[in-house]
Amino acid sequence: MDRLKDKVAIVTGSTSGIGIGIAKLYAAEGAKVVICGRREEKGQAVVDSILKEGGEATYHFMDITATESIEQLMSDTAEKYGKIDILVNNAANVGLKDGRVDELTLEMWDSVFQSDVRGTFYATKCVLPYMQKNAAGGSIINIGSMASCGGDLGSTAYACAKAGVDMLTQSTALQYGKQNIRCNCVRPGLIVTPQNEAHVPQALKDVFLSNIMVNRYGNPDDIGHMCVYLASDESSYVSGQIINVDGGLNSHVSTVAQFRELNSRTW
Template identity: 35%
Template sequence: MIYKNKAVIVTGAGRGIGRAVAKAYAGEGANVVVAELDRELGEQTAEDIQREGGQAVFISCDVSREADTEAAVRQTVQAFGTVDILINNAGIASPHAAAFYELSAADWDKVMNTNARGCFLMGREAAKVMRNNPDGGVIVNISSTRALMSEPDTEAYAASKGAISSLTHAMAITLGPDGITVNCILPGWIETGNYGALREIDHTQHPAGRVGVPGDIAKACLYLTSPDNRFVTGAQLVVDGGMTRKMIYEP
């Protein structure tokens, strides 16, 4: 088990993709920190991992707050001795659904601060520890295919995910000499709700033949953080069932 006793922080691990990622690493023997703003959800993820025989602790963390990110990394080191892997998953869409012309600066800032600033702050603090590890460390940022394409009225979210993708290659260049690799994953449609309620067309429009599930992103994280794949850095891994490669014409 290549992740046995590795210290892994997963932000936004209370639900959806983050929860699946946290459970995947715990299943591989890692010591997992569930960094989550929602205490009830975060504690539930940690308890579920422990019930299944894994190692996990919950740490309350608002990734947009510098003090919270510093505390999360500090508490991880106190609990598990170091930080080996960081999965920057925490993210939000605009808190108030609004068309472009009504999008407030406050909502724009909240999305950018949580998504892009959060990746920077957590990455910076984790890297301060990783650079002292014999084997360095690995950071994976969760971006989105919205960094490459958009639907109407998604400006804040798209901009934040584009920032994450650019931040990833900048960090990879900066942190490479310290033995730290940095990559990002761009999920497409990953259904975190009722998968059984999806329509046939939802699946068949994907070249892969189905809508994605959180476990698809967890597998991608395990790939990018494997010691066998340390030659991969600064990369954007699109995990979307082929949708961004599908040419679509209006009928």
């Protein structure tokens, strides 16, 4: 359990959901993990749970929409640990119901883009100087979304923002790869967490399960395990990749669920 031994990792938005799953697995693999978000009480609870399991973690306040907050997070982490090896850009505004093009206001659009693209961009920009100082470079992992895989009936701003994260991933990987800085993107499918389970309607779960290739929904550890791999030296030849961790949801034709209901392979 030392795949990330002695590495320093920042996981943004790690006071709930997927972020907690990533952070706990990082700590279990030997990383020094910085838990960050706006909710100190929840963040400290994550830190306490990691310490209880013998890991190392600290909490740092961060607001993904505030540039000064991001700058302070990076500088304080580097000052405390002497380096930054891993950045997981997980913090985002999950606006899955933001609406159609004609329904969206500019304020709604800007709010989603501020957290999901602007925040991810600025955290990446701010961590680069610290990773450039490392002989070993670093690994940046962006958490994208299956929403960017194609058009949808709603969630227009969110989908467009996450598509921007996809391209930011590839641009970062290309521009800094020769400095041993890798960048990859993980697109989660339907991830049911302790925080969102009560708010995910059964009808939505049924729709997803009829299209997922496996027999369950995702959980935070599914994303965490991929993020461990992408942060570790095992993936030193993997960069600029956009990886779906969605149970196979986006790897088949769109009519599969309907034909399953008809007990037919095709028309």
